[in-house]
Amino acid sequence: MGILAREGYELTPRADEAEVLVVNTCSFIESAQKESVDAILEMAEHKKFGAAKKLIVAGCLVERFREQILEQVPEVDAVVGTGEVERILEAVEGDLRVLPAEPPAFLYHDLTPRIITTPRHAAYIKIAEGCDHPCTFCIIPQLRGKFRSRRFESVVREAENLAASGAREITLIGQDTTSYGEDLGLRDGLAQLLERLGQVEDLLWVRFLYAYPNRVTQKLLDTLAAHPRLAKYMDMPLQHASRSVLARMKRGSHGDAFLKLLERIRATIPGVSLRTSFIVGFPGETEADFEELCGFVRAAKLDWIGVFEYSDVDNAGSYALDTKVDAETITERRNRLMAIQKKISRERLRGFKGSTALALVEGPSKDNPLVWEARLEGMAPDIDGKLYLTDIELPIGETACSGDAARVEITKTDAYDLIGHVVEILPRPVGPGISAGPPMPPTEALTRISTGAALRVLG
Numbered sequence: 394m395g396i397l398a399r400e401g402y403e404l405t406p407r408a409d410e411a412e413v414l415v416v417n418t419c420s421f422i423e424s425a426q427k428e429s430v431d432a433i434l435e436m437a438e439h440k441k442f443g444a445a446k447k448l449i450v451a452g453c454l455v456e457r458f459r460e461q462i463l464e465q466v467p468e469v470d471a472v473v474g475t476g477e478v479e480r481i482l483e484a485v486e487g488d489l490r491v492l493p494a495e496p497p498a499f500l501y502h503d504l505t506p507r508i509i510t511t512p513r514h515a516a517y518i519k520i521a522e523g524c525d526h527p528c529t530f531c532i533i534p535q536l537r538g539k540f541r542s543r544r545f546e547s548v549v550r551e552a553e554n555l556a557a558s559g560a561r562e563i564t565l566i567g568q569d570t571t572s573y574g575e576d577l578g579l580r581d582g583l584a585q586l587l588e589r590l591g592q593v594e595d596l597l598w599v600r601f602l603y604a605y606p607n608r609v610t611q612k613l614l615d616t617l618a619a620h621p622r623l624a625k626y627m628d629m630p631l632q633h634a635s636r637s638v639l640a641r642m643k644r645g646s647h648g649d650a651f652l653k654l655l656e657r658i659r660a661t662i663p664g665v666s667l668r669t670s671f672i673v674g675f676p677g678e679t680e681a682d683f684e685e686l687c688g689f690v691r692a693a694k695l696d697w698i699g700v701f702e703y704s705d706v707d708n709a710g711s712y713a714l715d716t717k718v719d720a721e722t723i724t725e726r727r728n729r730l731m732a733i734q735k736k737i738s739r740e741r742l743r744g745f746k747g748s749t750a751l752a753l754v755e756g757p758s759k760d761n762p763l764v765w766e767a768r769l770e771g772m773a774p775d776i777d778g779k780l781y782l783t784d785i786e787l788p789i790g791e792t793a794c795s796g797d798a799a800r801v802e803i804t805k806t807d808a809y810d811l812i813g814h815v816v817e818i819l820p821r822p823v824g825p826g827i828s829a830g831p832p833m834p835p836t837e838a839l840t841r842i843s844t845g846a847a848l849r850v851l852g
């Protein structure tokens with residue numbers, strides 16, 4: 394989007410008025426592929442009956458079905474894989490139809506024009522791309538290529554630019570963030586990067602997602618504990634607790650080792666919020682393996698968990714494994730595990746009642762127009778529970794705005810969400826371009842996308 398906006402293209406959320414349609418696809422699991430194909434077919438209709446002159450398919454589905462997309466959907470004019478993002482202009486303007494498949498190697502940097510589609514106060518930064526782990530259920534390494542890190546200074550500059558344009562929270566992402574910098578010869582690269590980003594003024598929180606358990610070093614934990622701007626939060630997908638299931642997933646380790654690691658994390662970072670995800674119904678998962686996972690979840694008492702039902706993808710390593718678990722059992726196991734966690738979560742959140750906590754105010758709730766939404770340090774954007782605000786106005790008349798840091802008194806708790814009201818609004822940053830409002834990039838005045846957030850061009 395950034396490359397097209399820089400060349401003067403106007404972005405529109407309305408497919409029926411677009412002259413060029415770009416469908417960015419996912420191919421992670423079967424349901425994502427289906428959703429992607431449905432979106433392509435829906436957009437193809439606009440080419441038949443709407444203003445569209447060109448239909449381009451981009452992203453991970455292209456890495457898997459490059460030729461087939463063009464063969465089977467004749468309305469598609471060009472495909473752009475994950476390694477060819479920078480050639481989007483050729484696809485839009487020229488004759489680029491299909492490029493020979495090459496290992497995806499693209500990695501953006503701080504000068505790559507980028508449209509930020511999240512609300513002004515919260516942004517994501519990708520710090521690395523690709524993955525070298527051999528997890529048998531996962532085709533991300535095939536879709537995204539080998540692990541490669543962005544340059545340290547490039548990430549820092551992007552974070553500083555975002556902070557200067559009003560971001561209060563930055564979330565670092567990548568398939569394997571805990572390996573950050575290894576390919577650049579950095580030791581404890583993620584810890585070093587976080588330490589540096591923890592010094593960017595005007596940021597309230599810096600967090601990172603997706604720690605690989607055996608890459609969590611003491612240095613990383615000490616760094617998180619030491620810097621006030623680094624969110625006391627870790628998302629560490631464990632995938633399972635049974636030794637035999639983890640071995641078949643080619644992830645090694647076992648529940649007892651994970652419990653020890655969690656203990657060490659909690660001892661180093663008091664008050665840390667922990668999130669993990671599990672896959673249930675992996676081939677060969679017996680009832681005993683699943684019971685072991687349930688026991689682990691009860692013992693670990695994590696703040697948040699995500700439970701994914703195993704999905705067979707034909708070019709994943711686990712596709713060839715026998716003793717597949719039937720779909721009904723998989724869904725039933727997911728429900729059982731979520732029910733266990735729901736009780737744990739409700740109990741943990743109950744502890745917040747009557748307390749006052751620092752929150753980042755997000756804006757009016759999409760679920761209920763009568764309340765606003767905010768998040769605590771232990772709540773990552775989009776994935777965890779929320780803090781609903783019944784009142785954002787102080788008795789003296791001051792009102793909280795999106796992006797404000799505020800003290801909130803928690804009045805009610807639920808299984809996953811909290812309810813409270815603002816009791817203090819913290820001073821707003823007065824950095825260049827923030828109090829006076831940053832210069833309006835041309836696209837901001839022009840258009841919004843379906844998230845409702847104004848578009849911003851960075852870089």
Ligand code: SF4
Nearest residue numbers: 524526528531533568
């Ligand atoms: S570490 Fe994550 S991205 Fe990498 S192969 Fe395993 S599941 Fe996939």
